[in-house]
Amino acid sequence: MRVFFATPDPNRPGAVADALLARGYDWQVLAYARNEESRQVLGEAAADVVVVDLALPGAEALLRHLLYTAPQTARVLLCEEPGERVLPALLGLCHGLVAASEPVEVVAETLLAYADLARSLDRPALRAKVAALTVLPGVPRLYLAISRALEDPNVELGAIAAKIGEDPVLAGRVLQIANSALYGAGRQIASLPVAVTRLGLKAIRQLVLAAELYAPAAGLPAARAEEARRRSLLAAWLAPRLIGPGSDPDIAGTAALLAGIGELLPELDDDGVPPLPSAPPIQDEAAAYLLGLWQLPGILQQAVAWQRSPRFAGPGFGIVGAVHVATALAFDRRVDEGWLERCGMAAHLPDWRELAARMQRAA
Numbered sequence: 001m002r003v004f005f006a007t008p009d010p011n012r013p014g015a016v017a018d019a020l021l022a023r024g025y026d027w028q029v030l031a032y033a034r035n036e037e038s039r040q041v042l043g044e045a046a047a048d049v050v051v052v053d054l055a056l057p058g059a060e061a062l063l064r065h066l067l068y069t070a071p072q073t074a075r076v077l078l079c080e081e082p083g084e085r086v087l088p089a090l091l092g093l094c095h096g097l098v099a100a101s102e103p104v105e106v107v108a109e110t111l112l113a114y115a116d117l118a119r120s121l122d123r124p125a126l127r128a129k130v131a132a133l134t135v136l137p138g139v140p141r142l143y144l145a146i147s148r149a150l151e152d153p154n155v156e157l158g159a160i161a162a163k164i165g166e167d168p169v170l171a172g173r174v175l176q177i178a179n180s181a182l183y184g185a186g187r188q189i190a191s192l193p194v195a196v197t198r199l200g201l202k203a204i205r206q207l208v209l210a211a212e213l214y215a216p217a218a219g220l221p222a223a224r225a226e227e228a229r230r231r232s233l234l235a236a237w238l239a240p241r242l243i244g245p246g247s248d249p250d251i252a253g254t255a256a257l258l259a260g261i262g263e264l265l266p267e268l269d270d271d272g273v274p275p276l277p278s279a280p281p282i283q284d285e286a287a288a289y290l291l292g293l294w295q296l297p298g299i300l301q302q303a304v305a306w307q308r309s310p311r312f313a314g315p316g317f318g319i320v321g322a323v324h325v326a327t328a329l330a331f332d333r334r335v336d337e338g339w340l341e342r343c344g345m346a347a348h349l350p351d352w353r354e355l356a357a358r359m360q361r362a363a
Contacts, residue, residue: 003111005031006038006062007053007078012104019108038062042070049074049115052094063093074118075298076111094298109314116312117302121289129268130286135220137264139294140212142170146205160201161192164208173211181362182237183207202250206236209257220264232260235330238356242322252319255303256326261287280309310339317343329356
C-alpha cells in the first residue's frame with residue numbers, strides 16, 4: 001500500500017514509515033513539501049492514504065482536488081495542535097484528523113484505520129445494495145444548510161429560526177424535541193426563536209437533523225422511524241458525556257445521532273449474508289456510505305460504520321468509542337467490554353449504564 005504525505009516536515013513521513021514497518025506493514029511512504037508537486041505525483045500513481053498537513057500552503061485546495069480526482073483514497077488532515085480550530089469546510093473534505101503532537105505510533109494506527117474504512121466503503125457490492133434499496137432516508141437539506149451557516153461568524157439566529165419555520169411540520173418536530181427531557185431541562189420552549197436562542201445553533205442543528213432524518217418516509221412504518229429517532233436522540237445526548245479531553249463533543253453527538261440511520265433501512269434487516277468477523281454489519285456500512293454521498297465528514301462515516309465494531313478503530317477510545325457505547329446503551333445492544341478493557345475504559349461502564357438508565361426513565 002502507498003501512503004502519501006503532503007507536508008513541509010521532512011522527518012515525520014520516515015518516522016511513520018518505521019512505525020508501520022514495526023507493525024508488519026511494509027508500506028511505501030512518499031512525501032512532498034509543495035502542493036504542485038503533490039498534485040503531479042498523485043496524478044501519476046494513486047495512493048491508499050493521503051496525509052495533508054494543514055501547514056502546507058494550499059492544503060484545502062489539495063484536499064478538494066483529491067475529493068474529485070481520487071474519491072477512493074483515504075484523506076487525513078494533519079493539524080499542529082489537538083485543539084486547533086478546523087473549519088467545517090475542511091472537515092467535509094477529509095476522512096479525519098490527526099494531531100501532529102501525537103506519537104508516530106498513533107498516527108500509524110490512524111492511517112491503518114482510515115485506509116480500512118475507505119476500502120470498505122468503496123466496494124461495488126455495497127454500492128449495488130444501497131442503489132437497490134427502495135426505502136432510503138432523505139438528504140437532511142436544512143441540516144446541511146445550517147452546517148454551512150455555522151461557518152459564517154456573522155450568521156443571525158433569527159434567520160435560522162425563520163428558515164426552520166418555513167416548514168411547519170419540521171418546525172413542530174423541532175419544538176417537540178426541544179421540549180423533551182434530553183434538551184428542555186424543565187424549560188418550556190414555545191417558539192423557534194426562543195429555542196434557537198436558548199439552545200444555541202449547534203444544538204438546534206442536531207434537533208433539525210433528528211427531525212429531518214427520522215421523519216416517517218414512504219414505505220417506512222411511522223412507529224419504526226419514531227423509535228429510531230427516540231433512541232438516536234438518547235445516544236446523541238450520551239456520547240458527548242463519555243468522551244475525554246481532546247475529542248469534540250459536538251462531533252460525538254452528531255455521529256451518535258446519525259448512527260441510527262441503519263434502523264431506517266428495513267430491507268437490510270435480514271440480508272441473508274452471514275456476518276463476518278472481519279466486517280461490520282451491512283446496515284452500518286450502508287449508513288456510512290450514505291453519509292459519504294451526502295458529503296458529510298469522514299470522521300462521522302467512521303463512527304457510524306464502526307458503531308458496533310469499535311475494534312476496527314484501534315486501541316484508542318475517542319469518538320468511535322463514545323458512539324459505540326452510547327448507541328449500544330440507547331439501542332439495547334451488546335457493549336464490547338473486551339475492547340473497552342483494552343482501551344482502559346471498562347471501569348466507567350457501570351456509571352455509563354446508570355446514566356443511560358436514568359435518562360431513559362426521565363424521558
